[in-house]
Amino acid sequence: MRRLPVTGGLLVGSAVLSLVGYAVLGTRFGWPAVLDEPGTVALDRFAAAEQWVRAGFYVFLLSSLLLVPGAVALQDGLTRGQTAARALTAFGVLGAFAQMLGWVRWPLAVPGLAERWSDPAASEAERAATAAAYDVLNGYAGGALGEHLGWLLQGVWAVGVALFVLRAQGLPRWFARLGVLLAGVWAVLVPVATAFDLPTLELWALNVYTAWYLWLLALGVLLVVRPVAPAPEAAAVSG
Template identity: 35%
Template sequence: MTTAVPDTAHRTAHRTTAGLLIGAAVLLDVAFAGLGAVFDYPQVLQHPPAEVLAAFLDSQTAVVAWFTALVVGAALLAPVAVGVGRLSGRRAMRWAVPVGILAAVVQVTGLLRWPLLVPGWAASGDVESFRTANLVLGTLVGETGGYLLTALWTALVLVALGTAFAGRWFTVLGGVSAGLVVLGVLVPLGVPLAGLANFAGYVLWSCWLVAFGVVLLVRRGTR
């Protein structure tokens, strides 16, 4: 009886973290697919700013809704980092928690321009403000910062948990996805295939998040 409460608490915490991992991955993927369908995102960002604003106006309600969903999915990475942080007491995991929270913050900051600021710029035709925000909030903060911090969080978690947590496949999947995600920082430099590698990285990373959640659901107790 003396261990029932701690064991129950561990199982509840694992299930909560698992739900956040799977929920974040699914929401991010669905929102990204929705934006691709109604807004041709992210390819649309390669067009002149005036054309992007016009495309935004054409499907504003749907685009804002999907970007809001993307914001929520990115925000879930903060409680994910906190929940995952309880799985290990190693130094790498202590670093991983603030890094994961910061990864969520920079991505939310970059994405919020779409539902909060872009509608006004699109209505007024303020191309210059839109261009500046895409550079600062988009490329520098949300994307570059997001790529680096997401990859770093993943690497720190893998170091902290090791192969004993779920096996070598878990470490390899997470490591490969993180390596491909971080290549996104080369996209603004025009490096060939960097965008494709980054996209593939996020697909694999979302699979890793789901696998992470499933492992937690089937595990008993804690390391």
């Protein structure tokens, strides 16, 4: 039995940064509702609060980045390196990278589009092309990569994390079951909302995702303050 302060710290850091980013972008940019707006609206909103928006998405970027070592460290601390555990961790790492590819467009690509959109010398045709370029970028980097692929990959990992917690010694079983429930609901809501284009269901998926991040924050705290160990029976299972 041992404490995992580094692992817990990575999870706490990722969760706290995600909540900070959500607060900044929600109050300054109207996120996530603004993601459904066309470029003709979103680029004006971005230009009006550019520094806050860039800062908020850098925070999101760092939050997802911390999940990469956090996922690997969690597997090392709560499992005995079985093939299934490594595969689930790969989902978490790939999900974090997919999210980062979505976040990074805001501080790097969108500022240039916003500048061209706001240029007084730009013609109507140039402004229309700029708005169209934003819509394509938002649909691919945001919708396809970050929101859908990233969420789906991370959803599989989230279920795996809850199973790691359920099998580990020293962590409450009710807490693990709550993690399974949150991750399972979120993993179902995302593809259903995407397949049938249901914005209200997407909002519910985001709310469940936020609740799961609070669960991840609590898990990080538990790993710092409580000694844990992999399930004894896992020792007999080969990879």
